[in-house]
Amino acid sequence: MTPPFETAWQIRRRARLLAGLGWGGVLLACLLLSAWVSEAYPAALLAGLPRVGEYFAKLVPTLHWATLFGGTKAEGSLAYWFYRLDSWAWLLFETSQMAALATLGGAVGGLLLCFPAAANLAPNRAVYLLCRRLLELFRSVPDLVYALILVWAFGVGPLAGILAIGLHTVGATGKLFAEVVENADMQPWEGVRAAGGTWLHGVRFAILPQVLPNFLSYTLLRFEINVRGATVIGFVGAGGIGQELYQVISFNYYEEISAIVLLIVLVVAAIDLASERLRGWAAGQGTP
Amino acid sequence: MNEPVLHLRGLTRRFGAKVAVDDVTLDIPSGQMVGIIGPSGAGKSTLLRMVNRLLAPSAGSIRFGELEVTALSGRALRDWRTRCAMIFQQFNLIPRLDVLTNVLMGRLNHRPVLTSLLGLFSAAERAMALQALERFDLADVALVRAGRISGGQQQRVAICRALLQEPRLMLADEPVASLDPRNAKVVMDALRRINREDGLTVLCNLHDLDVARDYCDRIVAMREGRIVFDGRPDTLTEARVRGIYGADHGAGTEPALT
Numbered sequence: 001m002t003p004p005f006e007t008a009w010q011i012r013r014r015a016r017l018l019a020g021l022g023w024g025g026v027l028l029a030c031l032l033l034s035a036w037v038s039e040a041y042p043a044a045l046l047a048g049l050p051r052v053g054e055y056f057a058k059l060v061p062t063l064h065w066a067t068l069f070g071g072t073k074a075e076g077s078l079a080y081w082f083y084r085l086d087s088w089a090w091l092l093f094e095t096s097q098m099a100a101l102a103t104l105g106g107a108v109g110g111l112l113l114c115f116p117a118a119a120n121l122a123p124n125r126a127v128y129l130l131c132r133r134l135l136e137l138f139r140s141v142p143d144l145v146y147a148l149i150l151v152w153a154f155g156v157g158p159l160a161g162i163l164a165i166g167l168h169t170v171g172a173t174g175k176l177f178a179e180v181v182e183n184a185d186m187q188p189w190e191g192v193r194a195a196g197g198t199w200l201h202g203v204r205f206a207i208l209p210q211v212l213p214n215f216l217s218y219t220l221l222r223f224e225i226n227v228r229g230a231t232v233i234g235f236v237g238a239g240g241i242g243q244e245l246y247q248v249i250s251f252n253y254y255e256e257i258s259a260i261v262l263l264i265v266l267v268v269a270a271i272d273l274a275s276e277r278l279r280g281w282a283a284g285q286g287t288p
Numbered sequence: 289m290n291e292p293v294l295h296l297r298g299l300t301r302r303f304g305a306k307v308a309v310d311d312v313t314l315d316i317p318s319g320q321m322v323g324i325i326g327p328s329g330a331g332k333s334t335l336l337r338m339v340n341r342l343l344a345p346s347a348g349s350i351r352f353g354e355l356e357v358t359a360l361s362g363r364a365l366r367d368w369r370t371r372c373a374m375i376f377q378q379f380n381l382i383p384r385l386d387v388l389t390n391v392l393m394g395r396l397n398h399r400p401v402l403t404s405l406l407g408l409f410s411a412a413e414r415a416m417a418l419q420a421l422e423r424f425d426l427a428d429v430a431l432v433r434a435g436r437i438s439g440g441q442q443q444r445v446a447i448c449r450a451l452l453q454e455p456r457l458m459l460a461d462e463p464v465a466s467l468d469p470r471n472a473k474v475v476m477d478a479l480r481r482i483n484r485e486d487g488l489t490v491l492c493n494l495h496d497l498d499v500a501r502d503y504c505d506r507i508v509a510m511r512e513g514r515i516v517f518d519g520r521p522d523t524l525t526e527a528r529v530r531g532i533y534g535a536d537h538g539a540g541t542e543p544a545l546t
């Protein structure tokens with residue numbers, strides 16, 4: 001005769017094992033189903049691999065040692081490869097400016113919406129839900145989709161790109177900001193409100209000083225993401241280097257593709273590094 | 289004196305099924321220093337928070353002279369909060385802002401919203417803040433971040449902030465529970481000073497019976513949300529103390545910390 005505890009324990013263990021197997025099976029079925037729907041077969045993968053290699057081989061520019069540092073007319077030189085460096089540099093600058101403006105504008109929108117969208121500060125449930133849903137709405141539409149619509153409305157060019165990335169950024173930063181606010185220490189808030197301060201006073205003096213370093217950090221992180229976003233948003237005509245990249249890809253100007261991609265990688269890496277430094281500094285500001 | 293009296297009538301607050309404050313009726317004349325004592329969970333904090341309207345009462349009324357406090361909202365409610373300043377156990381300062389700015393928070397409701405939001409205070413107000421800080425030996429930390437000074441100093445900064453509200457009433461919720469005995473004395477002395485010198489009514493939650501006896505004109509004891517004693521400190525006999533804190537509270541032992 002086993003003691004009742006032992007029996008209960010055995011039953012529970014068996015139930016857990018069964019549940020684990022059951023859910024594992026469901027997960028496997030889902031994975032297989034999605035592979036089948038998206039036609040992600042191993043055979044297709046194997047067949048495609050060599051073609052990826054071929055494409056990359058075409059992208060490699062022809063460079064000659066003898067003329068490597070020659071002028072733009074000398075075939076096989078770096079200058080020949082990057083013969084439109086001036087206009088590409090300008091386009092890259094435009095791209096990073098698009099990202100910067102969109103991040104700034106979007107973060108301001110997120111800042112305005114995050115306080116009523118934080119459960120601890122929202123004046124009432126209706127306002128809270130409204131602001132949360134609004135942020136979700138902004139966030140759930142990818143910036144590329146916004147760009148498609150805005151290019152149609154505002155015409156081809158960077159303005160559409162800035163607005164598209166900015167709109168998505170409102171939702172993305174707003175949600176993160178709201179979560180930072182929800183973790184804020186509420187004692188200063190109570191102090192300000194008890195002294196007769198308004199809701200805005202509480203936000204400005206009790207909450208903002210606590211959350212600002214985190215906000216800055218998240219904004220910079222978003223800026224890094226938006227720089228990447230801005231490089232491809234030109235594919236749909238929304239300005240920046242992407243528009244140029246799209247053209248050279250569709251015309252199969254292989255050497256220009258590799259030149260532009262290389263420049264993008266360099267610029268994105270440089271911006272990432274600088275922004276990471278700034279984020280480290282911002283995190284240091286977080287301690288009282 | 290012709291100053292208004294604070295009337296609490298049948299004041300009740302429920303949290304779900306729990307009755308935190310149960311039908312409390314009290315009259316507090318102007319200028320008194322009242323200690324509210326009682327075991328943890330007796331409803332002391334809830335009572336004070338209702339007076340400042342940080343919490344809404346479930347039933348009953350709060351009147352200050354002719355002013356029906358329970359009916360206030362918006363601007364009038366903020367004016368009321370400004371008139372009855374509040375001190376907290378954890379000081380509730382803004383640790384990242386300097387001491388002077390923290391003290392100036394007491395002026396928020398005296399300024400137009402826009403200038404106060406920008407943190408613009410007048411020279412007169414800064415002088416007022418500095419004067420308050422000087423009065424409690426804090427002038428030398430005026431520009432230090434509030435999070436960097438000691439607990440005793442922080443609580444005195446909180447008292448300065450409260451004074452800048454130019455209040456009629458001072459509510460203090462366990463003002464010395466987070467402080468060592470020496471700092472506790474300094475802070476209690478400060479509260480008594482504003483009571484004696486400025487004539488402010490002080491309502492003070494205290495878990496330490498001896499502190500309450502030393503400083504207060506009147507002691508109100510609560511248990512399970514109700515008032516179980518109300519009188520002068522010398523009438524609070526050992527037998528009555530046992531009644532407040534329960535039978536196991538022998539002579540000389542400290543009541544449980546809140």
Ligand SMILES: Nc1ncnc2c1ncn2[C@@H]1O[C@H](COP(=O)(O)OP(=O)(O)O)[C@@H](O)[C@H]1O
Pocket residue numbers: 303306307308326327328329330331332333334335546
């Ligand atoms: N926000 C709240 N939600 C639920 N219950 C609460 C809340 N605040 C206080 N209470 C309950 O009300 C009772 C009185 O609490 P409190 O006023 O803090 O007592 P005291 O300050 O005397 O220790 C306690 O039982 C506490 O658990």
Ligand SMILES: [Mg+2]
Pocket residue numbers: 332333334462546
């Ligand atoms: Mg308490």
